[in-house]
Amino acid sequence: MSRRNVGVQSRAGGLCQLDRTGSAVCPTETRSVPGTVKNGHSIPVLPRVFRTALQGEVRTPGDAGYDEARTVWNGTIDRHPAVIASAHTIEDVQQVVAFAEQREILLALRGGSHSFAGHSTCDGGIVLDLSPMRHLRIDSARHLAVAGPGLRWADLDAATQQHGLAVTWGQISHTGIAGLTLGGAMGWLARQAGLTIDHLLTADIVTAGGTLRRGASDADADLSWAIRGGGGNFGIATSITYRLQPVGPKVSVYQLAFPIEAAAQAFPDAEKLLETSPPSLSVTSVFLTAPEGVAVAELTLVSTASSELTAQRFAPFRRLGTPVFLETVRLPYTAQQRILDQVAVPGIRYYGRGNVLDTLDPLVIEPLATAYAEAASPQRLVLFVRLGGAVAAMPMAATAFPHPNRPWVVTALAIWRVPADDGANLAWIERAWSALPALPKAVYVNELGDEGNERVRAAYGPNDECSSQLE
Numbered sequence: 001m002s003r004r005n006v007g008v009q010s011r012a013g014g015l016c017q018l019d020r021t022g023s024a025v026c027p028t029e030t031r032s033v034p035g036t037v038k039n040g041h042s043i044p045v046l047p048r049v050f051r052t053a054l055q056g057e058v059r060t061p062g063d064a065g066y067d068e069a070r071t072v073w074n075g076t077i078d079r080h081p082a083v084i085a086s087a088h089t090i091e092d093v094q095q096v097v098a099f100a101e102q103r104e105i106l107l108a109l110r111g112g113s114h115s116f117a118g119h120s121t122c123d124g125g126i127v128l129d130l131s132p133m134r135h136l137r138i139d140s141a142r143h144l145a146v147a148g149p150g151l152r153w154a155d156l157d158a159a160t161q162q163h164g165l166a167v168t169w170g171q172i173s174h175t176g177i178a179g180l181t182l183g184g185a186m187g188w189l190a191r192q193a194g195l196t197i198d199h200l201l202t203a204d205i206v207t208a209g210g211t212l213r214r215g216a217s218d219a220d221a222d223l224s225w226a227i228r229g230g231g232g233n234f235g236i237a238t239s240i241t242y243r244l245q246p247v248g249p250k251v252s253v254y255q256l257a258f259p260i261e262a263a264a265q266a267f268p269d270a271e272k273l274l275e276t277s278p279p280s281l282s283v284t285s286v287f288l289t290a291p292e293g294v295a296v297a298e299l300t301l302v303s304t305a306s307s308e309l310t311a312q313r314f315a316p317f318r319r320l321g322t323p324v325f326l327e328t329v330r331l332p333y334t335a336q337q338r339i340l341d342q343v344a345v346p347g348i349r350y351y352g353r354g355n356v357l358d359t360l361d362p363l364v365i366e367p368l369a370t371a372y373a374e375a376a377s378p379q380r381l382v383l384f385v386r387l388g389g390a391v392a393a394m395p396m397a398a399t400a401f402p403h404p405n406r407p408w409v410v411t412a413l414a415i416w417r418v419p420a421d422d423g424a425n426l427a428w429i430e431r432a433w434s435a436l437p438a439l440p441k442a443v444y445v446n447e448l449g450d451e452g453n454e455r456v457r458a459a460y461g462p463n464d465e466c467s468s469q470l471e
Contacts, residue, residue, distance in 0.1 A: 054086075054087070054092045054095060054096070055089055055092055056088045056089075056092050057085075058083060059083070059084045059086075061080065069084045069127075070127070071347065072113040072115065072118065072120050073113045073114045073115070073120075073344075073346045074116055076349045076351065076422065079121045079122055079123045080123055080124070081126060081127040082125060083127070084129055086131070087130055087132065088132045090206065090212060093238055094211075094212065096126065096128045097128070097208075097210045099126075101208060106122050106126065108120060108126070108127045108128070109127075109128045110127055110128065110129045110130060110131065111130050111131070111149050111150065111176035111178045112174070112180075114172070114174075114180075116351065116447070117449040128236075130178070131176075133148040133149050134150040135148040138159055140165065143243060143245065144241060144243065145159070145244055146239060146240070146241050146242075147240050147241075148238070149177065149236075149239070149240070151177050152174050152175060153169050153172075153173050153176075153180075154174060154334070154338065156169075156177060158334060160244055161248055161249060161332075161334055163244075164247070164248060165245065165247065166244060166333060167199050168190065168192075168195070169181070169185045169337075170196075171337075171340050171383075171385075172340055172341055173337050174346065178237045180446060181197065182197075182227050182229075182231055183231045183446035184229045184445065186387060186391070187385075188284065188302045189304065190386065191274075191281070191386060191390060192279045192281075192390060194389075194393070194394060195394075195399075195401060195404075196242075197229050199242050199245070200242060201216070201241045201242065202215060202224070202240075202241040203215045203216075203224075204239040205223060205235035205237055205238070206235055206236045207235040207236075213235065215234075228399035229400035229401025229402070230445075230460070247304060247333055248334075249332055250331060250332055250333065251333050252314075253300065253302055253303075253329050253330075253331060253336055253339070254310075254314045254327070255298060255301075255325070255326070255327050255328075256318075256320070256323040256326045257290065257297065257298040257324050257326075258296065258322075259296065259324060260287060260295040260373060261369065262297060263365050264366040265321070266320050267285050267297065267299075267365055267384065268360055268361075268362060269320050269321075270317060270320060271360045271386075273317055273320075279390060280309075280313075281301060281302075281310075281313050282302050282303075283299055283300065283302075283386050285297070285299055286300065286381065286384065287368065287372045287382035289378045289379070289380075290325065295372055295373050296325070298325075299317065300339075301317060343415065349415070349417060350413060350415055351413075351414045351425060352412055352447070353411070353412050353429055353430075353449075355410055355442065356403045356444060357406065357407070357439070359407070359408070360384060360408050363437050364410065364436055364439070367432070368435075368436070371428070371435060375414070375425075376416070377415060377416040377421065377425055379415035379416060380412075380428075381412075382410070383411045384408055384410050385408065386407060386408060387409065392407070400460075402459075402462055403442050406440065409444050411447060412433065414426070414428055441458045442461060443455055443458045445460070
């Protein structure tokens with residue numbers, strides 16, 4: 001998809017495209033690294049200067065650690081890059097980008113490698129691995145964090161919570177920070193804190209040709225706007241400065257689960273209650289399989305208020321029906337941020353679809369609940385993430401994120417372990433999606449796969465033309 005190009009240049013001439021976690025893949029019209037072939041893998045002929053100029057390690061097929069280094073989060077992706085170059089410095093990033101562009105070599109960028117579509121790797125090209133770039137500086141007095149693209153969200157949380165601070169993000173703690181941030185990043189505290197991009201102050205960006213630019217309102221306002229929700233269209237983030245806010249050290253979590261056939265009633269009823277609740281109360285609704293093997297519809301409410309206020313705000317939700325499970329706990333913020341990690345284990349197999357919603361409609365909930373009960377694997381997940389509150393308060397023109405006024409994002413995810421089950425699980429997702437009524441032409445860019453130009457336009461909405469002019 002040439003729409004998602006790195007560098008301020010034409011759509012067709014872009015260098016590479018970022019995925020949801022700082023990963024990227026270049027347009028397929030670029031060529032692979034030239035060289036010989038051994039055991040089915042391209043063995044590149046690299047100029048000696050390429051290896052010696054980088055501070056990071058360079059691996060090619062047959063080198064120790066190559067197979068481990070080429071492995072990505074989604075186990076369905078099994079690709080063999082000709083070169084894996086680890087970046088330790090901005091200069092490393094610039095040199096690899098310039099090298100790949102000058103020779104028109106396929107380049108994939110890896111941060112956390114959480115890409116459903118496998119954008120964090122490639123066959124026959126170069127993978128630029130940013131994971132060694134894990135620098136982090138916390139200025140607790142000014143409530144700032146300056147972070148490298150190799151960090152995972154768990155790393156950032158652990159450091160900021162030492163000062164009673166945090167920045168809101170997604171819902172899987174081993175996701176990389178960079179690409180998720182650039183696409184928006186929505187999580188457990190979205191109603192209270194907004195999106196991660198609402199707290200992105202500046203970013204150092206390597207654009208086409210290896211040029212380093214600083215995206216900031218007082219330095220490069222256009223780039224600053226574009227990287228706040230525009231995904232990886234405009235470059236590779238090598239450092240990000242976040243505004244932090246007081247959170248924790250503990251939050252309250254209220255989970256109640258209903259039989260999955262009750263979802264079409266329970267979820268909209270919970271939505272009505274949420275509309276009259278303060279922004280410090282957020283909710284994520286999910287279909288999942290309980291430890292007993294039973295499919296359930298679960299509400300997870302998170303509150304940053306005091307224990308006393310939280311008890312008052314949770315109380316109306318107790319009257320939603322007869323839950324099969326109910327629990328209220330007060331736990332460390334860092335633990336709350338990890339409660340979904342076990343469903344996104346690195347190395348197993350994933351395939352999903354997602355969309356932005358204008359309302360939590362029973363006409364969407366019921367078909368997905370029916371499909372969930374018929375899934376090929378017990379390790380499937382349907383997630384409804386609530387926005388609104390601080391997300392909707394951000395003016396539409398303030399960032400490149402095009403959906404601040406839409407309150408829900410739905411994601412259906414097949415999760416399985418055995419390659420022989422690939423066909424059944426992909427078919428389940430497509431069957432579930434085809435059973436839905438017409439959905440808004442709106443998709444969260446961090447959940448965009450290889451789905452065609454129409455879906456790309458749906459990801460950028462009214463900002464599509466403006467973003468294109470900046471590329």
